[in-house]
Amino acid sequence: MTVTTVRRKGLSVPSYIFLLAPAVIFMLLMYAYPFIASIIRSFLDKSGSFSLTNYIKTLDLYLKDIVFTFSVTLFNTTLTAILATLIAVYFRIRQNRITRILSALYKLPLFIPFVVVAQMMNSFLAPHGLLNIGLAQLGLINLEKPLQLFNFAGLSFGFIWKQIPFAVLIMHGGFQMIDNSYIEAARSAGAGMLKVIIRILVPMNKSSILVSLVLVYSQIVGTFTLPYMLIGGKIPTTITVDIAHRVNYFRDFGVANALGVFSYLLVLLTAWYYLKTKLGETK
Amino acid sequence: MKWINHKLFLKTIEIILLVLSFLMIFGPMMSLVLWSVAQKWYWPHPLPQEITFDYWKQALGIQKSLAIGAVSIVPAFFLSLGIAVVTVLVAMALAVPAGYALAKYRIPFGTLVMFLFLMPNAFPQQPIFVNILQMFTRLRLAGTIPGVILVHILVGIVFGVWITSATFRSIPPSMEEAARSVGASPFTAFFRITLPLAAPGLLASSVFVFITSLDEFTGTFFIGLPFVNTLPLTLYSSSGYNMQFASVIALILLVPSILFMFLIQRVLKAEYVGGMG
Numbered sequence: 065m066t067v068t069t070v071r072r073k074g075l076s077v078p079s080y081i082f083l084l085a086p087a088v089i090f091m092l093l094m095y096a097y098p099f100i101a102s103i104i105r106s107f108l109d110k111s112g113s114f115s116l117t118n119y120i121k122t123l124d125l126y127l128k129d130i131v132f133t134f135s136v137t138l139f140n141t142t143l144t145a146i147l148a149t150l151i152a153v154y155f156r157i158r159q160n161r162i163t164r165i166l167s168a169l170y171k172l173p174l175f176i177p178f179v180v181v182a183q184m185m186n187s188f189l190a191p192h193g194l195l196n197i198g199l200a201q202l203g204l205i206n207l208e209k210p211l212q213l214f215n216f217a218g219l220s221f222g223f224i225w226k227q228i229p230f231a232v233l234i235m236h237g238g239f240q241m242i243d244n245s246y247i248e249a250a251r252s253a254g255a256g257m258l259k260v261i262i263r264i265l266v267p268m269n270k271s272s273i274l275v276s277l278v279l280v281y282s283q284i285v286g287t288f289t290l291p292y293m294l295i296g297g298k299i300p301t302t303i304t305v306d307i308a309h310r311v312n313y314f315r316d317f318g319v320a321n322a323l324g325v326f327s328y329l330l331v332l333l334t335a336w337y338y339l340k341t342k343l344g345e346t347k
Numbered sequence: 348m349k350w351i352n353h354k355l356f357l358k359t360i361e362i363i364l365l366v367l368s369f370l371m372i373f374g375p376m377m378s379l380v381l382w383s384v385a386q387k388w389y390w391p392h393p394l395p396q397e398i399t400f401d402y403w404k405q406a407l408g409i410q411k412s413l414a415i416g417a418v419s420i421v422p423a424f425f426l427s428l429g430i431a432v433v434t435v436l437v438a439m440a441l442a443v444p445a446g447y448a449l450a451k452y453r454i455p456f457g458t459l460v461m462f463l464f465l466m467p468n469a470f471p472q473q474p475i476f477v478n479i480l481q482m483f484t485r486l487r488l489a490g491t492i493p494g495v496i497l498v499h500i501l502v503g504i505v506f507g508v509w510i511t512s513a514t515f516r517s518i519p520p521s522m523e524e525a526a527r528s529v530g531a532s533p534f535t536a537f538f539r540i541t542l543p544l545a546a547p548g549l550l551a552s553s554v555f556v557f558i559t560s561l562d563e564f565t566g567t568f569f570i571g572l573p574f575v576n577t578l579p580l581t582l583y584s585s586s587g588y589n590m591q592f593a594s595v596i597a598l599i600l601l602v603p604s605i606l607f608m609f610l611i612q613r614v615l616k617a618e619y620v621g622g623m624g
Contacts, residue, residue: 084449089466090441091517094498096499098474099478180582183596201393225371283469321477339469
């Protein structure tokens with residue numbers, strides 16, 4: 065309605081302003097404002113004046129958790145990178161009944177929310193959970209001393225479970241687009257399978273591999289549900305769990321925001337790469 | 348391919364990979380299924396000694412038994428459903444015009460607008476929720492259903508804008524121009540030509556926003572607690588003391604995710620999945 069009236073009156077306001085304005089105003093109020101506020105408030109003390117107390121307190125209490133978050137993220141991104149690339153390459157060079165079953169299988173976890181994944185892992189990885197029972201049945205472990213997995217290891221299992229399918233999905237499209245003739249040419253020049261993968265397939269699909277890793281990395285830094293339900297307040301835990309504790313138990317928004325800024329800093333590089341690529345694509 | 352020798356060796360590796368993938372992906376899901384029917388499961392038995400569907404019946408409101416001391420999930424289910432429906436309606440009402448504008452107009456500050464819609468995917472969202480909580484506490488929206496809906500719209504609108512603008516971009520402008528050249532007004536052209544062509548993409552993005560809202564946890568945790576108990580939050584709060592109910596709810600939430608995956612996989616662009624959960 066607004067668009068027609070404006071046009072009829074011949075005003076010079078372009079009509080896309082009216083199309084964009086509602087969504088943009090919503091994002092400014094609900095995203096840009098809280099984002100900027102989270103940074104500003106991290107530098108304010110309880111009385112509202114500028115200070116670094118929140119940062120001093122954060123480093124004092126949570127340095128261990130910041131390091132933990134970073135190592136969990138780095139470890140799982142690397143592991144996802146290696147495994148997902150191998151699986152995606154395998155789907156590219158072999159096409160038979162097994163790969164068809166597998167590629168359907170690898171799609172299952174894609175949309176399962178983290179809260180469900182967390183509950184699954186909570187029961188599956190428990191000291192008396194299905195994994196320990198299964199391993200004991202195979203004689204691999206002693207049930208009197210079950211694997212303790214509510215820590216780095218279990219968290220990684222959960223992240224890998226959810227992230228590999230996602231990374232494979234992103235890489236898959238890129239690998240399918242590589243023409244067979246490249247592979248055949250390299251083959252006839254005498255290259256082995258490994259060489260074809262390292263020298264041809266992976267380099268040609270570099271951009272989608274990188275994008276998938278960047279997304280996996282920033283998702284792991286930001287995930288709250290899985291560490292919260294799996295590790296909770298135990299030490300060490302992730303930044304996201306600390307933020308929740310700071311807010312829910314202490315109503316301490318200053319330290320919560322300082323922790324938030326640390327989580328921004330952890331993703332700074334990947335965020336820059338992601339924004340650069342996506343903005344480049346749409347031009 | 349002919350350069351892969353040692354066929355038997357390869358087949359063995361493939362079958363090992365298949366079995367391992369099966370165990371890894373279905374193992375945790377099986378754990379949920381077993382827990383959802385476990386009446387008695389004493390350690391170290393590999394399987395529950397007694398099974399019952401009472402937890403399912405109770406959770407779904409078919410049976411009321413005080414013995415297993417449980418809550419019905421029916422109210423949480425309808426609350427989640429209602430929130431998701433309103434979220435889709437509002438988010439799409441905001442996202443469709445914005446997506447259309449981004450696809451069809453040359454906007455001088457376009458990069459800045461895109462930047463705004465990309466930010467939530469690039470940075471952790473939890474600090475945003477923390478600061479929305481402060482804002483909503485002042486506005487008396489914290490712990491209310493409208494407050495939760497606003498947060499769900501925020502999570503959904505990003506996907507909404509990206510998917511709809513990609514959809515509109517894929518429709519050649521010549522179609523609309525052809526309609527205009529035979530005398531259709533811009534509105535007729537849009538509603539008669541562009542909109543029907545875009546319908547599948549718009550539907551996909553609506554379903555996407557719907558599922559995001561149904562599954563949303565972190566934002567609801569900060570803004571909604573303790574008064575707005577959606578399905579994911581009911582799952583969380585029963586997870587500590589009632590494994591059976593938590594498992595039933597987890598399985599109920601699993602169904603739409605898997606159905607949706609099969610539904611959408613044709614139109615699916617991998618990166619959209621990024622911000623889920």
